[in-house]
Amino acid sequence: MTKVGIPRALLYYQYYPMWRTFFEELGAEVVVSPPTTQAMLSSGSSRVVAETCLPVKIFLGHVLSLVGKCDCVFIPAIRSVKRKVYNCSKFLGLPDMTRAVIPESPPILEIDIDVNRGKRVLYQAIYRLGRHFNWNPLRVKQASIAAWQAHLNYQQLMSRHGLTPHQAIARISTTSEAEPEAHPNSLASVRAAIAVIGHPYLLYDEYVNHRLIHRLEQTHNRVLTPEMLTVDELESATVRLAGKARWTYDAEVVGAGGHYLESGADGVIGIMTFGCGPDSLMMAMVRRYASRLKTAPFTSLTLEEHTADGGMLTRLEAFLDMIYRRRRRQAEVCV
Amino acid sequence: MRVSIPHMGNLYIPLKALFQRLGVDYIVPPFNNRRTLSLGVRYSPEGLCIPFKLTLGNLIEAAELGADTLIMPGGFGICRLGSYAATQEQILHDLGYDAQVLQIGLSERKLLGFLELFKRLSNNAPWTKIISAFRFGLAKLNALDRIERLVQKVRPIERARGIANKLYVKAIKAIDDADSYDALKRVQVDYIDQLNEVARDNGVKPLIVGITGEFYVLLEPFSNLDVESELGKLGVEVRRATFISEWTKFTMFLNPLGFDAKDRIHKAALPYLKRDVGGDGWESVGEKVFHAKEYDGLIHLAPFTCMPEIVAQNIMSSTRENIPVLTILCDEQIAKPGMLTRLEAFVDLLERRRRASI
Numbered sequence: 001m002t003k004v005g006i007p008r009a010l011l012y013y014q015y016y017p018m019w020r021t022f023f024e025e026l027g028a029e030v031v032v033s034p035p036t037t038q039a040m041l042s043s044g045s046s047r048v049v050a051e052t053c054l055p056v057k058i059f060l061g062h063v064l065s066l067v068g069k070c071d072c073v074f075i076p077a078i079r080s081v082k083r084k085v086y087n088c089s090k091f092l093g094l095p096d097m098t099r100a101v102i103p104e105s106p107p108i109l110e111i112d113i114d115v116n117r118g119k120r121v122l123y124q125a126i127y128r129l130g131r132h133f134n135w136n137p138l139r140v141k142q143a144s145i146a147a148w149q150a151h152l153n154y155q156q157l158m159s160r161h162g163l164t165p166h167q168a169i170a171r172i173s174t175t176s177e178a179e180p181e182a183h184p185n186s187l188a189s190v191r192a193a194i195a196v197i198g199h200p201y202l203l204y205d206e207y208v209n210h211r212l213i214h215r216l217e218q219t220h221n222r223v224l225t226p227e228m229l230t231v232d233e234l235e236s237a238t239v240r241l242a243g244k245a246r247w248t249y250d251a252e253v254v255g256a257g258g259h260y261l262e263s264g265a266d267g268v269i270g271i272m273t274f275g276c277g278p279d280s281l282m283m284a285m286v287r288r289y290a291s292r293l294k295t296a297p298f299t300s301l302t303l304e305e306h307t308a309d310g311g312m313l314t315r316l317e318a319f320l321d322m323i324y325r326r327r328r329r330q331a332e333v334c335v
Numbered sequence: 336m337r338v339s340i341p342h343m344g345n346l347y348i349p350l351k352a353l354f355q356r357l358g359v360d361y362i363v364p365p366f367n368n369r370r371t372l373s374l375g376v377r378y379s380p381e382g383l384c385i386p387f388k389l390t391l392g393n394l395i396e397a398a399e400l401g402a403d404t405l406i407m408p409g410g411f412g413i414c415r416l417g418s419y420a421a422t423q424e425q426i427l428h429d430l431g432y433d434a435q436v437l438q439i440g441l442s443e444r445k446l447l448g449f450l451e452l453f454k455r456l457s458n459n460a461p462w463t464k465i466i467s468a469f470r471f472g473l474a475k476l477n478a479l480d481r482i483e484r485l486v487q488k489v490r491p492i493e494r495a496r497g498i499a500n501k502l503y504v505k506a507i508k509a510i511d512d513a514d515s516y517d518a519l520k521r522v523q524v525d526y527i528d529q530l531n532e533v534a535r536d537n538g539v540k541p542l543i544v545g546i547t548g549e550f551y552v553l554l555e556p557f558s559n560l561d562v563e564s565e566l567g568k569l570g571v572e573v574r575r576a577t578f579i580s581e582w583t584k585f586t587m588f589l590n591p592l593g594f595d596a597k598d599r600i601h602k603a604a605l606p607y608l609k610r611d612v613g614g615d616g617w618e619s620v621g622e623k624v625f626h627a628k629e630y631d632g633l634i635h636l637a638p639f640t641c642m643p644e645i646v647a648q649n650i651m652s653s654t655r656e657n658i659p660v661l662t663i664l665c666d667e668q669i670a671k672p673g674m675l676t677r678l679e680a681f682v683d684l685l686e687r688r689r690r691a692s693i
Contacts, residue, residue, distance in 0.1 A: 048649050051639065051664065077610060089414075089613040093646030096608045100650040112610065243421060272382075275640040277415045280382030281422055288425065 002028045002133065005070030005106065007062030008035060010055055011078065011091070013165045013200035017172050018151035019074060025143035026133035031070045033062040036207035040065055045305060047101040054273040054304055055201050056090050056097075058208065063098055063105055072107045072132075073098075079114040080248065087248040088278060158227040164213070165204050165227060192323050195224040195260035197253055197286070198271035198279075202303065209271060210309040212301075212316070219320065224265055226256035233259055241289055247278050257286035261293055267323040269316075270300035297322060337362055338456055339397035340406045341390035344554040345479050346579060348511045353472035357457040357465065364397040367557035371396055376667050378426050384638035385558050385666050386416070386551040391423050398432040404456070409438040414614040414643065446587040473583065475510055478523050480580040482506045485530050487575070490567030491541040494534040500564060502529055541572040542685050543629065547622040548636035549615050549644055552665045553577050559636050560671050562663065562678070566634070569682045574630065576600075576622060577615075600625055607650050614643030620650050627656035632685045639666035659684060 004023045006012060012032075020030045033040075036058055044061030045052075066073055075095045080086050095110040111129040115122060130140030150172075157168045194216055196203055203209065203225060216223050226234065234255035241258040242250065253270065260268050270286060272279035283300045290298035299319050301312055339362040340350060347363050354361035365371065367389060375392030394405050405427075407420040420438035427434050439452055453465050482503065489499040506526040513519040544566060552558045553575065563573045585596050600621035601611075608620045623633050635651065637644030648662050661681045663674065 049645065049662075051645050052649065053642070053645075079610070086613070089616060089642040089646055092610055093608065093612040093616065093643075093650070096610075097646055097649050100607060100653045103653075242418070247415075275382055277382055277384060277640050277642065280380040281415060281418060284380040284422065288429075 002072065003031050003070040004028045004109065005031045005033065005063075005066035005073040007059055007066060007073065007075075008033045009059040009062045009205070010094075010201045011076070013204050015151065016165075016169060017154040018147045021150035022130075022143050022147035023074070023133070025146050026130055026139065028133050031066065033065045036061070036205050038207075041207070041305065048097075051275065053090065053275055054208065055199075056094075057305070058201075058205065059094070060098065060102060063102055067102075067104055067106065070106055072109050073105060074109045076111045076113060078248075079112065080116050081113060082248065083116055085248055085250075155227075155231075159230045162228045164225060165200060189220055190222045191220045192266040192320070192327060193222040193224055193264060194320075194323070195256065195265035195268045196271060197226055197256040197260070197268060199249055199252060200227065202271045202273065208303055209301075210312055212269075212271070212312075215313075215316070221320070224260055226252040229256060229259055237262070241285055242282075247282075250278075250282065253279065253282040254285055257282075257298070258289055261286070261290050261296055261298070265296050266327060267296050267319065268298045269319070270298065272300060272302055274302050274304040297326070336360065336404050336456070336458075337402045338404045338406065339364055339394070339400075339402035340408075341393035341397075342367055342555065342557075343551060344556065344579065345507060346476075346554075348479060348507065349472040349476040351511065352475050353453070353468045354456075356468035356471055357453060357460055359456050362397055362400050362402045364393040364400070364402075367393070367555070372557075372667055378430065380422075382640055383415075384641055386549075386555075386638055387419055387423075388667065389555065389558060390419070391426060394423055394427060394434075394436070395430065395432070398427060398434045403434050405434050405436045406452070407436050407438055446591070449587070471516070473580075474516060474519055475513070476580045476583065478510050478519055479507065480578045481523065482510070482526055482530070483578070485527060487563065487567070487573045489530050489533050489535070490564070491570045491572045492535045492539050494536055496568055498533050499530060499567070502526060502533070539570070541570055542631045542682065542689065544571045544573055544682075544685070545622060545626050545630040545633045546573055546575045546636065547577070547615075547619050547633060549638055549641055550577060550582075552636045552638050554579060558638075558665050559663070560665075560669060560674050562634065562636065562674070565675060565678055566682075569678060571682055571685075574626075576618075597621075607654050608647070612643045612646050614641060616643030616647040619644060619647040620654070623651050623658065623660060624654055624656045627654075627658050630658055631689060632659040632661070632681065634681075635660055635662040637662060637664055639664045639668075659688070 006016065006019060023030050040061030041058055043064045044059065045057040047060055048057060063073055075098055077095050078087055078091050095108050098105055099108060109129060109132060111125050113122065113125065126144050127137055127140050130143060134140060154168055154172060157163055157171060158165065163171065196213060203213065206214065213223050234251040237258035238251050238255035242254050257268055257270060268290065270283045272283055287298055287300065290296065297319065299315070301315065337360045338354065342364060351361060351363060371392035372389060374395050375388035379388045379391055390407065397405060407423060409416050409420045420436045424436035427436065437452070439448060450465060450469065453469065454460065457465065486499050486503045493499050506522070509522040509526065510519065513522050546553065546563065554577065566573050581596070597618060600618050603625035604617055604621035607624070608617055611617050619635055635648065637648065651660055659681065661677065
């Protein structure tokens with residue numbers, strides 16, 4: 001059986017159930033790289049020029065950790081998943097860049113996704129990918145339909161039940177229908193609802209963000225993430241803030257930021273990496289909106305390779321203290 | 336209505352000619368200087384690239400001079416340039432300038448988009464007038480680029496350093512002053528002759544260095560600390576494929592007809608980079624591969640944090656076509672002495688390579 005490696009980085013958090021279903025339907029076995037570690041980041045960043053952004057360095061570290069463990073690595077080049085809305089160049093250059101900087105990598109399975117070029121081209125691209133496993137177009141079609149269904153289920157699981165990708169993937173992977181443990185969100189003693197906005201590959205990679213979500217939950221805060229909103233909620237908020245979405249993953253920053261500022265959150269934390277241009281534009285938009293609405297405080301944390309978490313914790317604590325103080329004051333006014 | 340556009344090289348000259356003929360009040364923003372840069376840096380989100388910061392500086396300085404309609408090139412594409420206009424407009428509003436920032440869609444509207452914009456700016460002037468003004472602007476653009484190409488050739492082999500540059504400055508001024516096709520033609524012939532008569536070192540075969548990378552930093556000498564002229568002083572002939580006139584010719588006239596000068600470059604890049612990654616990343620890789628036999632080395636200019644160029648930079652170092660590449664990242668921190676040291680070392684390396692290969 002062919003072993004397909006999937007790096008646990010970048011788009012993994014959005015599309016993993018879809019990819020896994022597709023490959024398994026076609027009779028392949030899927031291998032996922034382990035969660036990010038310091039060693040992975042170092043090995044990835046040793047291969048590329050220093051200016052390369054952190055998520056890409058981590059991605060390459062994951063690819064390196066898959067060397068020798070699988071027969072091929074799946075690295076899609078996703079240009080556009082919505083008409084006239086494009087993706088960051090790192091996603092487009094990913095397969096070629098990996099080939100250039102990791103010559104020892106297993107063969108790379110790539111697929112070009114660009115919905116602007118029409119359905120026919122898209123279907124052809126899917127077939128070309130599926131053909132590596134099964135020549136029969138019908139089987140490939142079945143697999144892709146099953147994959148799409150898995151993707152829809154996954155999204156629904158997150159938006160309807162308020163699960164994070166980790167929890168949703170765990171829920172999908174275990175076949176038993178047992179109820180998951182009580183979600184910390186439903187605890188009665190919630191001190192504040194904190195929205196964390198940013199790309200999934202930053203929010204859910206615990207190594208990169210120094211276990212931010214975990215820390216927030218541990219201090220009895222309810223954590224709201226972009227995945228808990230429906231696509232419609234995200235898109236309408238994006239339009240209110242930015243006019244028209246220009247990047248594929250605009251919604252999870254601008255849309256989620258706008259939505260949570262308008263309703264529900266006591267504070268919003270934006271997470272971005274150093275040197276990310278789209279993010280710095282989008283965070284600026286959310287920041288401006290926050291200072292106009294004055295409903296909830298906003299702060300943004302910039303992550304980079306230097307691993308000390310002290311600075312981030314200090315800022316996080318100060319931000320939370322401010323929010324608790326605000327809430328206490330508001331409560332007093334009500335009494 | 337007072338119109339202004341950020342600087343990019345000598346682009347202000349054809350625009351001035353064009354707007355003059357249309358009777359539009361066009362304000363040339365102050366030339367890029369330290370103040371422009373520091374204004375831009377102060378009011379930009381920190382992670383943005385030098386093109387954003389400098390153009391924002393231009394827009395602020397133009398608004399200070401009373402411009403109320405600012406034009407910012409942009410368009411939907413993978414480069415974040417697409418949403419610069421909207422953000423810059425907000426920043427200007429926050430600073431208290433009531434200026435409107437118009438975005439010209441470079442990628443989707445092409446020639447028609449430009450003409451429609453000029454029609455709007457000129458208060459509905461007749462099409463004949465717009466087209467004739469546009470043609471005159473193009474003529475100036477072509478004249479400028481023709482002179483610049485010649486200057487690139489003369490700089491490294493002139494006997495006394497600096498003459499070509501002085502002539503170039505004069506030529507720019509003269510082209511700016513020319514107010515008819517005849518005058519323009521005379522100026523061109525005159526300066527081409529003068530440049531050809533500059534005393535040269537005949538025996539010298541200068542090193543040839545290609546220069547490639549992101550469009551804006553290639554064409555705006557302030558952003559790259561005038562790297563071309565510095566290379567000329569070191570006795571290196573600079574070859575650059577990117578000229579505004581070339582770009583206009585292809586994007587506005589020939590691409591819609593199906594000709595693309597970049598096809599050859601893209602084809603050369605294919606073994607290493609299969610698809611467009613936005614910006615000019617694909618072209619950067621292609622230029623290295625395509626010109627590997629012809630150039631002694633390549634200088635790759637990129638704004639700091641420009642993702643397409645980072646992808647290109649990562650791929651460039653592992654192509655089989657092996658010529659030395661020096662990547663220079665341009666941002667507000669770049670300083671001349673540091674850059675000169677790197678250029679000198681690079682040129683030394685190329686000279687040694689050439690000696691070894693003979």
